[in-house]
Amino acid sequence: MIIVLKNDDQTTIAELQQHFGNTNDVFVHNNRVAVQGITAADLSDSERVAAVELIDSVPKAVQGSREFHPEDTVIKTKHSIIGGDNFTMMAGPCSVESEEHVMKMAAVAKANGSTILRGGAYKPRTSPYSFQGLGEDGLKFLRKAADQYNMDVLTEVMDDEHVKLVAKYTDIFQIGARNMQNFSLLKAVGKTNIPVMLKRGMSATVDDILNASEYIAAGGNHNIMIAERGIRTFDNKYTRNTLDVGVVPVLQKLTHYPVIIDPSHASGHTEFVTPLALAGVAAGASGLVVEIHDDPAHALSDGPQALKPNEFKELSDKAFAIRELLTEMPQEQAEAGR
Incomplete structure (x- = not known):
């Protein structure tokens, strides 16, 4: 899934990486954090509060996804x-x-x-x-x-x-x-x-x-x-x-x-x-x-x-x-x- 944060909150990003990094692949792009293999139910209450939008229906190609990386690759x-x-x-x-x-x-x-x-x-x-x-x-x-x-x-x-x-x-x-x-x-x-x-x-x-x-x-x-x-x-x-x-x-x-x-x-x-x-x-x-x-x-x-x-x-x-x-x-x- 892809978590879109309210802002480029490095503290929250670090917490997400620490929380899921040992068992899941985690990718970061600006204020977006993609975590392979989880759903919204796996997030804590504080992580839900930090997120603007939770996107569950993401293709396996997370890093290539427009949801994860909205800007065109040049x-x-x-x-x-x-x-x-x-x-x-x-x-x-x-x-x-x-x-x-x-x-x-x-x-x-x-x-x-x-x-x-x-x-x-x-x-x-x-x-x-x-x-x-x-x-x-x-x-x-x-x-x-x-x-x-x-x-x-x-x-x-x-x-x-x-x-x-x-x-x-x-x-x-x-x-x-x-x-x-x-x-x-x-x-x-x-x-x-x-x-x-x-x-x-x-x-x-x-x-x-x-x-x-x-x-x-x-x-x-x-x-x-x-x-x-x-x-x-x-x-x-x-x-x-x-x-x-x-x-x-x-x-x-x-x-x-x-x-x-x-x-x-x-x-x-x-x-x-x-x-x-x-x-x-x-x-x-x-x-x-x-x-x-x-x-x-x-x-x-x-x-x-x-x-x-x-x-x-x-x-x-x-x-x-x-x-x-x-x-x-x-x-x-x-x-x-x-």
């Missing part, structure tokens, strides 16, 4: 600000294929408003015979390209054994959909101070993704963003997955973490990437992560969903225009009502 990296009132574009190839190619894609991403260069050096593939990535060489190429264009790096880490290596090159860890409930990996990135993009699993519920994020937060790392990349439904004939646009406002209500849309994996087909991306922006997402390639037909992975440079420019122009419109709309409405 993640700051060297070149990006993610969350809050900010909108962040992230783009790059699915896989790092060569130093020359990722450098070329970084130029395209940067020219169209991206501050984060994405790319996979270790690739989880459905078939063991598919391209698995360039490994550490890929990380080096990705880092060099990002530094060349003053961008941050976003790349996937696949298991806890790779966390230390990937941390040498990345600014943001990506936890892929297949690893959303790889709890050893979540614990490992939770022990770092490197931001984490946690992708929703293909069959994961909202509570599933929130509880997965709690594994990261429980380790002390609160620089978390949640990515919606499409879920498996009864129909995948025309799109690779089903983009759950409605989860954007739902997550924003339940959690303070930024919500990112991945239209590439949701659609699986180039022609649908831009419409789905724009739907995510209109729904209020904090950013987009998009796959781009100058020759998708010969891409080493996920070519059918990659945007060519001119297509990415169109998406980016429209996405930033929609975001600007949403930002200006309240003022325009106020002026119209005068």
